[in-house]
Amino acid sequence: MIELENVAFTPAGMDRPILSDVSLSIAPGERVGIVGPSGSGKSTLGFHLCGAHRLALAGETAGTLRYDGRDGAEGAPRGFAGLVGQNPEAQLFCRTVYEELALALRVRGESEDRCAAVAGELLDRYGFAAKRDMPVGKLSLGQKQLTAVLSMLAMEPRVLLLDEPTSYLDAAASDRLFDHLGQLCSCHGWIVLVIEHDLARLDGFAERVLTVTGGRLTADGPRSSLRPKPVADMAAGLPPFPPAGDGEPAVACEGVRYGYAKDRPVLAGLDLVVRPGESVALLGGNGAGKSTLLRLIKGLAKPSAGEVRLGPGLTAARDVGLMFQNPEEQIFAHTVAAECGYWLINLGLARQEREQRCEEQLARLGLSGMAERAPFSLSFGEKRRLCLASVLVAEPAVLCLDEPTTGLDDANMAAMAGLVRECAAKGQAVVFATHEEAFADLAASRIVRLEGGRIVSDAPNPWTVP
Amino acid sequence: MISLLKGASALAKCFFVLSLSAYAFYCQDWRVLVGLVVLLLGLLALAGDMDRMVGLMFVVFAASLPTLLLLFLLGGIEKADDWRSGVLLGLDWLSVFSLRLMLLVLADILVVKWTTFSDMLLSLRALHLPGKLVLFFSTLATMVPNVFGLAMHVVEVQRCRGFETKKLLNPKNFLPLFVPVFLAQMKRSTDLALSLELRGISGRTLSGGGRLSFGPGDVLLVAAALAIWCAGRGWQGLPG
Numbered sequence: 001m002i003e004l005e006n007v008a009f010t011p012a013g014m015d016r017p018i019l020s021d022v023s024l025s026i027a028p029g030e031r032v033g034i035v036g037p038s039g040s041g042k043s044t045l046g047f048h049l050c051g052a053h054r055l056a057l058a059g060e061t062a063g064t065l066r067y068d069g070r071d072g073a074e075g076a077p078r079g080f081a082g083l084v085g086q087n088p089e090a091q092l093f094c095r096t097v098y099e100e101l102a103l104a105l106r107v108r109g110e111s112e113d114r115c116a117a118v119a120g121e122l123l124d125r126y127g128f129a130a131k132r133d134m135p136v137g138k139l140s141l142g143q144k145q146l147t148a149v150l151s152m153l154a155m156e157p158r159v160l161l162l163d164e165p166t167s168y169l170d171a172a173a174s175d176r177l178f179d180h181l182g183q184l185c186s187c188h189g190w191i192v193l194v195i196e197h198d199l200a201r202l203d204g205f206a207e208r209v210l211t212v213t214g215g216r217l218t219a220d221g222p223r224s225s226l227r228p229k230p231v232a233d234m235a236a237g238l239p240p241f242p243p244a245g246d247g248e249p250a251v252a253c254e255g256v257r258y259g260y261a262k263d264r265p266v267l268a269g270l271d272l273v274v275r276p277g278e279s280v281a282l283l284g285g286n287g288a289g290k291s292t293l294l295r296l297i298k299g300l301a302k303p304s305a306g307e308v309r310l311g312p313g314l315t316a317a318r319d320v321g322l323m324f325q326n327p328e329e330q331i332f333a334h335t336v337a338a339e340c341g342y343w344l345i346n347l348g349l350a351r352q353e354r355e356q357r358c359e360e361q362l363a364r365l366g367l368s369g370m371a372e373r374a375p376f377s378l379s380f381g382e383k384r385r386l387c388l389a390s391v392l393v394a395e396p397a398v399l400c401l402d403e404p405t406t407g408l409d410d411a412n413m414a415a416m417a418g419l420v421r422e423c424a425a426k427g428q429a430v431v432f433a434t435h436e437e438a439f440a441d442l443a444a445s446r447i448v449r450l451e452g453g454r455i456v457s458d459a460p461n462p463w464t465v466p
Numbered sequence: 467m468i469s470l471l472k473g474a475s476a477l478a479k480c481f482f483v484l485s486l487s488a489y490a491f492y493c494q495d496w497r498v499l500v501g502l503v504v505l506l507l508g509l510l511a512l513a514g515d516m517d518r519m520v521g522l523m524f525v526v527f528a529a530s531l532p533t534l535l536l537l538f539l540l541g542g543i544e545k546a547d548d549w550r551s552g553v554l555l556g557l558d559w560l561s562v563f564s565l566r567l568m569l570l571v572l573a574d575i576l577v578v579k580w581t582t583f584s585d586m587l588l589s590l591r592a593l594h595l596p597g598k599l600v601l602f603f604s605t606l607a608t609m610v611p612n613v614f615g616l617a618m619h620v621v622e623v624q625r626c627r628g629f630e631t632k633k634l635l636n637p638k639n640f641l642p643l644f645v646p647v648f649l650a651q652m653k654r655s656t657d658l659a660l661s662l663e664l665r666g667i668s669g670r671t672l673s674g675g676g677r678l679s680f681g682p683g684d685v686l687l688v689a690a691a692l693a694i695w696c697a698g699r700g701w702q703g704l705p706g
Binding site: 343 | 582583584587588591605612615616619620622623624625626627628629630633641642643644645646649650653654656657658659660661662663664665666667
């Protein structure tokens with residue numbers, strides 16, 4: 001159904017192709033994984049495979065492309081492919097979840113009954129029916145990602161390209177999604193293309209794996225070629241955890257309740273204590289309240305009941321650092337150094353001390369030598385580290401990280417885990433929200449699971465217990 | 467009454483807002499503009515849509531006021547014979563300018579809050595407008611509230627690094643807010659356009675799916691859109 005022959009793509013303004021010599025064909029019903037390092041051309045290949053290259057990319061495509069036997073130089077026919085990108089927020093614009101799912105069908109001229117039936121079936125399958133009429137803006141990032149995927153499933157394309165579709169989804173939703181996609185491929189002949197960093201996740205889904213390196217297709221084979229790294233291997237070389245402290249808590253949450261709407265509490269009487277030197281992973285399904293808890297610790301919102309107390313002498317503004325999920329919503333400065341030192345300027349530190357601290361943190365995070373570079377020119381992983389540096393530079397006593405591994409491959413994830421352990425070893429209290437169990441195993445000394453706005457388990461990380 | 471207006475077609479709402487916006491730039495009298503701003507705020511309040519977005523709009527206006535004040539005062543003083551009348555002239559210009567801008571943003575918020583994106587698209591499709599134009603107009607109309615939403619998030623992100631609203635008195639402190647909002651919005655717009663294109667929204671064939679209706683809510687809005695011009699004729703400084 002998809003045929004590419006000697007396809008190359010040169011972006012506008014560049015004289016060398018970033019994708020070249022790609023020849024392959026994909027038959028109906030195939031489940032294809034696309035892997036490779038960041039910036040290797042995975043997304044560019046994905047856009048060409050689903051025939052969205054003319055819409056998504058600015059530049060020149062050479063070679064022969066055929067979709068369903070027809071020439072595809074100008075792209076695939078309308079309705080042929082669906083696509084979900086990395087940032088779910090950028091793909092949602094309707095007011096409610098239902099509106100979002102029904103949009104493509106309404107545009108196609110389908111009756112309201114049919115729209116309701118298709119949307120209802122999808123929402124039921126994913127256990128999302130209760131959110132049918134919920135405003136999209138009130139959803140958690142994971143729920144937004146699920147809505148973006150469902151809105152594409154609702155239009156029933158023949159080819160579906162998913163770029164990191166589970167980066168914000170919890171394990172249950174991810175399993176459900178891949179199970180459903182597998183059925184669509186085998187029963188309805190859909191082609192599903194998944195760009196994924198999580199090789200373990202891909203291992204359970206893809207029958208065929210395309211490896212892209214430096215803009216070339218370097219491998220095209222069965223899934224057995226995937227070798228997800230075991231956690232124990234990734235943990236090798238990481239600094240050890242400090243011994244558990246029993247001093248004054250750095251953060252103490254007592255009976256914390258909070259909700260974005262009065263009748264829907266996100267946190268319903270949560271108790272949590274984090275001591276200096278501890279690294280606590282918050283795990284839980286989408287919408288469990290992980291990010292909300294971090295916002296409360298940082299003081300960005302106040303609990304409707306209960307209390308969030310910080311250690312003696314600590315203030316939320318000065319002593320709690322919070323790194324958000326998307327670095328592109330933070331970076332503004334003209335140089336990496338200026339971005340890194342922004343909090344220090346606001347704290348009124350002298351220039352010399354600022355420069356010294358920035359230099360130290362940038363070196364620690366592998367960004368030395370980039371101080372004068374424009375932050376916008378960094379890769380996603382580098383931007384992430386820069387955002388972390390810009391928080392660590394103020395040496396907060398409490399460090400909160402919201403999904404710190406999104407978009408990071410195994411090597412970068414292990415590096416992030418090493419940093420978390422280092423911070424804990426220096427006496428900082430670290431709290432991070434993640435849906436990545438492997439990262440929690442690597443980076444946490446304690447694993448806390450949230451469900452229904454409460455803690456359902458709170459135990460030391462079994463990987464660190466002798 | 468409010469539910470009648472909210473249930474009106476997207477085209478009637480757009481017509482009302484376009485008429486109001488055009489009138490705002492025609493009208494020179496700040497009292498009329500204040501009246502219209504109050505009217506829109508009243509409608510939003512009655513509909514229960516006075517949320518943080520509306521609050522943020524006032525914060526942005528307040529924050530930009532010192533810079534605008536300086537610019538308009540300098541302009542007024544240059545134009546007038548003496549500095550006293552120059553200050554008054556500058557203040558008059560500033561009030562009219564700010565009220566017009568406020569009116570535009572409030573009108574946009576109103577239409578976006580009262581109209582779903584798909585209603586807007588399908589109503590515009592019913593007019594057989596070119597697909598790209600439908601897409602452009604629909605995304606333009608939803609852009610202002612989206613940018614406000616994004617701005618609120620960016621403010622939160624920068625607050626985590628010591629940003630304080632009072633610092634906005636110095637215009638250079640807008641950069642940590644403006645740059646991420648601008649760049650993130652650009653990136654989002656690209657992704658959004660791609661997502662919409664793939665869902666067939668801007669396709670050349672506009673067959674089916676259109677929505678065109680004319681109910682009591684539409685009559686009210688069209689009448690209000692015309693009444694603005696008629697009612698304004700008696701005011702000093704206005705045509706008529």
